[in-house]
Amino acid sequence: MLALTGLVALGVFVVMIWFAVRYRRGSRADRSNPPVNNRVLELGWIFAPLAVFIAIFVWAAVVYAGFYRGDPAAMTIYVVGKQWMWSVEHANGRREIDELHLPLGQPVRLVLSSEDVIHSFFVPAFRIKQDAVPGRYTGIRFTPTKAGGYGLHCAEYCGTDHARMGGRVFVMAPAAFARWLEQGNPSPTLAAQGFEVFRRKGCSGCHAANSAVHAPELNGIFGRTVHLADGRTVRADEAYLRDSMLLPKRDVVAGYEPIMPSFQGQLDEGEIAALISYLKSTTGKGS
Ligand code: HEC
Ligand SMILES: [Cu+2]
Secondary structure (H helix, E strand, O other): OHHHHHHHHHHHHHHHHHHHHHOOOOOOOOOOOOOOOOHHHHHHHHHHHHHHHHHHHHHHHHHHHHHHOOOOOOEEEEEEEEOOEEEEEOOOOOEEEOEEEEEOOOOEEEEEEEOOOOEEEEEHHHOEEEEEOEOOOEEEEEOOOOOEEEEEEEOOOOOOOHHHOEEEEEEEOHHHHHHHHHOOOOOOOHHHHHHHHHHHOOHHHHHOOOOOOOOOOOOOOOOOEEEEOOOOEEEOOHHHHHHHHHOOOOOOEOOOOOOOOOOOOOOOHHHHHHHHHHHHHOOOOOO
């Protein structure tokens, strides 16, 4: 891109300066019979840039689509924005604030949410920027390709300390990352925390296999295709599972009564992430 735009700028300036000198007032240039029409030249300057711009568009669109494409090999990390910090939760239960450690060369997918207002997760060096929106999940996928420390910012004005909301992303060699992940981490895995929430909040009362209530079996739910009472089919991804807990009336599973209560306001973002991680673990698909 730099070479291309540099070349065009150079061409424009060379011709501009040359014309300015040659046709300056008082110069002896030949001004008789100036050409008024040159079809080849006109077609050229219409279609050459058009082709170049379309090629750049396709290139950019492929990169952009890659941010949102599913990738079974990607490691899922939950990121919650709140006034005014980023809180991060890894699958093994390790948490960090205003820092994000990543293994080199490993595809990662961030699942973003917000506790209050809209924030935007921005790592300029990675060219990634994704809004964290209250009430829903957003996600972005990328692969860190270079070890080092990089600036992390909030790119959506979110109140008094918006400018200070940020931190650093550290990309480490996989072995160093694995050590870091285990280091000083007394907490159980996210999935284990989710299992605990599942019992404590009474989900298991309805969803356990031996329950008297007619509720769907949730083992292996993640990634499954779900048929809904209104005829739609959806894929059970993070956003679907989240909505199933907070807005159960919206996507009622075919063959069941809409008796599940909403857990809106009763689960914080950490508990929701833990529950989803637990439901995923029953599929055997890891984090
Ligand atoms: C009162 C019983 C009850 C409780 C408590 C309950 N659920 Fe449900 N749940 C249901 C029923 C019935 C359905 C199916 C109808 C529907 O989709 O609303 C369902 C649907 C779901 C679905 C969608 C399942 C699918 O196959 O697509 C998920 C996910 C879910 N529940 C998770 C939970 C979680 C997590 C909790 C605890 C925070 C919980 N439920 C608590 C009864 C319950
Ligand atoms: Cu913010």
